[in-house]
Amino acid sequence: MRLRLACIAGLLALAQCRPAVPPPRRYLVEIRQMAFVPEALTVAPGDTVVWVNRDFLPHSATSAGWDTKPLLEGKTGQVVVGAPGEVSYHCQFHPTMVGSLTVIQGR
Amino acid sequence: MSRFPLTPLLVLSLFAPAALSAQAAAPDLSDPEVAHVAVTANSIDIDAARFALTRTRNAEVRQFATLMVTDHSAVNAQASALATRLGVTPTDNAVSRSLVNGAATAHRALEGLRGKAFDRAYLDREIGYHQAVLDALDGLLIPTTENADLKALLQQVRPAVAAHLAHAKALRPKLGS
Numbered sequence: 550m551r552l553r554l555a556c557i558a559g560l561l562a563l564a565q566c567r568p569a570v571p572p573p574r575r576y577l578v579e580i581r582q583m584a585f586v587p588e589a590l591t592v593a594p595g596d597t598v599v600w601v602n603r604d605f606l607p608h609s610a611t612s613a614g615w616d617t618k619p620l621l622e623g624k625t626g627q628v629v630v631g632a633p634g635e636v637s638y639h640c641q642f643h644p645t646m647v648g649s650l651t652v653i654q655g656r
Numbered sequence: 657m658s659r660f661p662l663t664p665l666l667v668l669s670l671f672a673p674a675a676l677s678a679q680a681a682a683p684d685l686s687d688p689e690v691a692h693v694a695v696t697a698n699s700i701d702i703d704a705a706r707f708a709l710t711r712t713r714n715a716e717v718r719q720f721a722t723l724m725v726t727d728h729s730a731v732n733a734q735a736s737a738l739a740t741r742l743g744v745t746p747t748d749n750a751v752s753r754s755l756v757n758g759a760a761t762a763h764r765a766l767e768g769l770r771g772k773a774f775d776r777a778y779l780d781r782e783i784g785y786h787q788a789v790l791d792a793l794d795g796l797l798i799p800t801t802e803n804a805d806l807k808a809l810l811q812q813v814r815p816a817v818a819a820h821l822a823h824a825k826a827l828r829p830k831l832g833s
Contacts, residue, residue, distance in 0.1 A: 582812070582815040583815035583816055583818070583819045584815070604812075604816075605730055605734055605812070606726075606727050606730050606816060607726070607730075642723055642726070642727075643723070643819045643823065644823060644826070645819050645822040645823055645826065646819065
């Protein structure tokens with residue numbers, strides 16, 4: 550019994566020592582004047598990035614691992630960020646339009 | 657109705673950049689005439705792209721030409737909507753007619769080409785066209801346009817023209833010389 554209580558106390562102490570994980574955040578990237586604004590974002594796994602197209606031309610945010618699909622004027626697309634690392638993306642229609650996500654644990 | 661000068665040879669340079677060095681009197685173009693010039697210039701590039709789609713077998717050139725049809729059609733839709741909102745009817749004029757004549761000459765040059773020679777010539781034409789349009793927007797059209805809505809549309813179109821130019825320049829080296 551004493552041993553069990555000691556274990557529980559130890560586990561509770563460990564839980565208190567663990568750094569707090571911030572809740573997921575939501576980021577907005579505007580597509581306007583043929584550019585992603587902001588062009589670069591630092592995010593954490595589990596965060597959501599939303600792209601909104603402010604241009605009258607169709608755009609997309611497309612990476613090797615995900616794609617918002619074509620976004621007409623005023624439309625939005627989103628992705629939930631995955632594992633840490635550098636993710637570059639572009640517009641599938643206008644390949645000179647590029648952006649990046651830096652995904653880090655704990656932000 | 658705002659009026660602003662437009663050097664006809666500068667506009668003609670959309671299809672013959674060498675003409676930029678020529679000097680000519682600057683006529684006044686009314687808003688309906690400017691709208692017609694804008695729609696004509698877009699339509700000419702759409703036609704060139706549609707012709708390219710019948711000729712090229714290169715996947716990237718096809719993708720570029722398809723984009724030109726999509727984007728310039730969208731610009732024309734915006735220009736038409738603006739003309740309707742302003743209550744103006746685009747009016748044919750000497751500059752528009754010169755554009756059409758220049759496009760016919762450019763088309764004849766492309767018509768006899770096939771394969772990679774066609775792809776290279778088409779991309780060269782697109783680079784020259786978009787550079788000339790960009791120069792005209794920056795040096796003349798945007799600074800001198802008085803109508804706020806028309807100026808705003810030209811400012812919206814400018815980044816798209818720059819992106820098309822960068823796209824064409826990035827694609828051209830892949831086609832060889």
